[in-house]
Amino acid sequence: MSNLSEGATPGFLVWRLSTKWRVAVDRAVAPLGLTHAQYSLLGSLYGMQRSGLRPSQRRxxxxxxxxxxxxxxxxxxxxxxxxxxxxxxPADPRAVQLALTERGLETTRKAIDVVQGLLRQLLAPLGGPDSPRAQEFTRELTALLDAPLDPFGTTDDPAPLK
Incomplete structure (x- = not known):
């Protein structure tokens, strides 16, 4: 464990890891003319398109x-x-659908390869992307993403933090 992590709260560690990931992806996809946010959009669109979807901007x-x-x-x-x-x-004139162009497909495939390399580096300390530890880490991240967060405290929380 690094000195930075000693005594750190889970929230701080999540923030640091997300920042580390965003910066690494930004740097890795910059030669392709992309930012991390653009990559996230293109990569998600790529996956949805491969599933036969042509999503709206809202979706x-x-x-x-x-x-x-x-x-x-x-x-x-x-x-x-x-x-x-x-x-x-065509079903909703207010909605805008998105689709990758041929150039977009090519750029996105290249970006995915680069980011997959980063992911292998990130997960190496856990035994790599297919390791049991990485799979458990993925399940735990999913559980955290599924947990509701209410910044205004208007939901009933059975066990507030002290």
Whole structure:
């Protein structure tokens, strides 16, 4: 355990790990002309498209956890870069659907390879991405992501922290 981690709260460690990951991904995808947020959008869109979906900006925002307005801004920039196309949803004229262009597919595949390499590095201390420890870590992260957070304390919390 590093000196930085001694006595640190789980919240601090989550923040540090997320910051470390974001910075590493930003640096890794920069040669492809992407930021971490753009990669997150493109990577998620890539996965959804492979599943046969052509998601709306709103659905992609829900999937990524990004604000809908931010997804709209990112999508416009990625469209200008020729990486995705935005079209009106025929079923809902208020909604905008997103799809990767051929250039977007190529760039996203390259970015995914780079980020997968980073993930292998990150998970190496746990035995690698397919190790039991990494699988348990993934389950624990999922449990934390599924836990509701209410910054205003308006939900009933059976055991408040002291």
């Amino acid at each position: 992609l925002a829900d999937h990524t956890g990004l604000e809908a307005l931010y997804v709209s801004k990112l999508a416009r920039a990625l469209e200008s870069a020729g990486l995705l196309e935005r079209t009106r949803d």
